[in-house]
Amino acid sequence: MSYHVGQPIRIAARDHEGHHRTPAYLKGKTGRIERVHFSFTNPETRAYGEDGLPEQQLYLVSIPQRELWATYPGSASDRLYADVFEHWLQPE
Amino acid sequence: MSTHDHDHSHEPLTNGDEPAAAARVRALAELLVEKGTVEREDIRRRIDWLVSRSPADGARLVARAWIDDEFKQRLLADARAAALELGLEPGPSPVVVALENTESVHHMVVCTLCSCYPKALLGPPPDWYKSLPYRSRAVSDPRGVLREFGLALAEDVEVRVVDSTADVRYLIIPRRPAGTDALTEDDLAALVTRDSMIGVAEPLTQPKLPAQEPPG
Amino acid sequence: MSKDGPSPAVHDRGGWPTDAPIDRTEHALADWEMLADALVGVLGGSGVMNVHELRRGIESMPPNEYEAASYYERWLFSMETILEEKGVLEPGELDARVAG
Numbered sequence: 001m002s003y004h005v006g007q008p009i010r011i012a013a014r015d016h017e018g019h020h021r022t023p024a025y026l027k028g029k030t031g032r033i034e035r036v037h038f039s040f041t042n043p044e045t046r047a048y049g050e051d052g053l054p055e056q057q058l059y060l061v062s063i064p065q066r067e068l069w070a071t072y073p074g075s076a077s078d079r080l081y082a083d084v085f086e087h088w089l090q091p092e
Numbered sequence: 093m094s095t096h097d098h099d100h101s102h103e104p105l106t107n108g109d110e111p112a113a114a115a116r117v118r119a120l121a122e123l124l125v126e127k128g129t130v131e132r133e134d135i136r137r138r139i140d141w142l143v144s145r146s147p148a149d150g151a152r153l154v155a156r157a158w159i160d161d162e163f164k165q166r167l168l169a170d171a172r173a174a175a176l177e178l179g180l181e182p183g184p185s186p187v188v189v190a191l192e193n194t195e196s197v198h199h200m201v202v203c204t205l206c207s208c209y210p211k212a213l214l215g216p217p218p219d220w221y222k223s224l225p226y227r228s229r230a231v232s233d234p235r236g237v238l239r240e241f242g243l244a245l246a247e248d249v250e251v252r253v254v255d256s257t258a259d260v261r262y263l264i265i266p267r268r269p270a271g272t273d274a275l276t277e278d279d280l281a282a283l284v285t286r287d288s289m290i291g292v293a294e295p296l297t298q299p300k301l302p303a304q305e306p307p308g
Numbered sequence: 309m310s311k312d313g314p315s316p317a318v319h320d321r322g323g324w325p326t327d328a329p330i331d332r333t334e335h336a337l338a339d340w341e342m343l344a345d346a347l348v349g350v351l352g353g354s355g356v357m358n359v360h361e362l363r364r365g366i367e368s369m370p371p372n373e374y375e376a377a378s379y380y381e382r383w384l385f386s387m388e389t390i391l392e393e394k395g396v397l398e399p400g401e402l403d404a405r406v407a408g
Contacts, residue, residue: 018364019360019363019364019367021205021257021258022257023204023205023255023257023316023320023322024315024316024317024320024322025204025231025232025316025320025322025323026322035189037187037189037258037260038187040258040259043258043259043360043363046358046360046361047358047360047361047363047364048361048364049361049394052360058258058259058260060189060260062252065251065253068231068232068323069232069323072232072233073233073235073236074233074234074235074251075235075247075248075249075250075251077248077250078234078235078250078251078252078253079250079251079252079253080231080252080253080255081199081252081253081254081255082254082255082257083255083256083257083258083260084257084258085258110338110340111378111381113340113344113378113380113381113384114338114339114340115406116384116402116406117340117341117343117344117347117380117384118340118343119402119405119406120347120384120387120388120397120402121343121347122405123397123401123402123405124347124351124391124396127396129351129354129356129396130347130350130351130354130356131350134350134353134354135343135346135347135350138345138346138349138350138353139342139343139346141349142337142342142345142346142349143342204320204321204322204323205319205320205321205322205363206319206363206366207379216337216345218332218334219331219333219334219335219379220330220331220332220333220334222379223330223331224321224324224326224328224375225326225328225329225330225331226330227321227322228321228322228323228324228325228326229326229330231322231323232322232323237330240329240330241332255322
């Protein structure tokens with residue numbers, strides 16, 4: 001599954017034992033693809049001495065801040081951007 | 093790093109102001125050199141590289157982008173290549189991405205999980221960037237953080253906080269200050285502060301004066 | 309905190325509630341901090357320990373130690389943990405060297 005700019009996505013809500021780079025505050029949230037980066041070796045396995053293959057596609061995603069924080073003290077248009085690996089994304 | 097070079101073990105030096113970690117790091121370095129795991133020369137070279145890093149490189153990218161719109165487009169498309177174009181070192185991170193502030197969009201960078209930062213282009217990150225309060229509040233209250241830094245943005249400016257969660261490093265292209273049309277590229281670069289390239293401040297509007305010598 | 313989110317690990321700080329102001333005092337890196345940074349860089353460049361292992365090592369710190377430690381103290385903890393795990397350092401070897 002690969003994603004394109006503008007596509008609505010959801011970040012997986014799963015727990016993950018061990019090193020991973022999807023912050024808790026993003027898990028389960030919905031947003032959209034902003035940028036398609038390159039593929040990178042998987043930090044989740046490289047952190048344990050493995051080669052991190054196969055490489056995983058990385059995306060810059062954005063989420064409205066109001067979706068993330070119950071009492072977000074800013075503008076309705078403010079957004080949070082983060083880099084998320086493909087295997088943490090689902091189509092929405 | 094000690095400059096003497098001998099084979100026998102020696103007690104690592106500490107002075108009273110240093111934490112216990114200081115002696116421990118020195119001892120670790122000596123052990124690893126003795127084991128052949130690292131070369132002393134590689135450590136020296138790496139320290140030299142770290143010391144050579146400063147925000148001046150990032151500022152050159154911004155200043156060039158301000159005066160040359162085609163360069164700016166190349167910078168936005170591929171910051172790593174744009175840095176190489178100016179003879180700069182974009183660093184070991186495979187990807188550096190430049191994001192542009194406009195009159196309707198303001199970006200701010202954080203790494204909530206650790207401290208990822210474009211140090212090849214900006215030098216080492218300031219302590220506050222690595223601090224727990226910044227990492228917590230930058231994402232959930234960016235406007236509050238910006239106000240603490242002295243920057244108040246209008247409600248209709250979209251604030252975009254960028255959490256550097258992977259191996260991409262982000263550099264912000266701040267807005268060119270008004271009234272700078274007559275400045276040279278070097279003068280413009282002098283306005284671009286480290287904090288403006290992180291996104292917690294605007295650039296200077298005029299160059300800092302050199303510190304005055306006290307009389308006598 | 310995020311609405312309905314899972315409970316984050318100690319290093320996963322985004323959105324943690326805090327009243328702490330952001331201390332903007334800056335300090336130049338001490339020699340030992342520069343050395344720690346350089347060691348990690350050299351270990352990475354030679355393939356002994358990569359940045360993901362460094363981060364994993366930091367994340368393995370007991371939460372109270374993580375929060376009390378300075379930035380490069382965390383890096384030191386991680387180097388010791390990972391290098392011992394890989395057998396580059398023997399258990400207790402660094403303690404013995406520091407004790408002289």
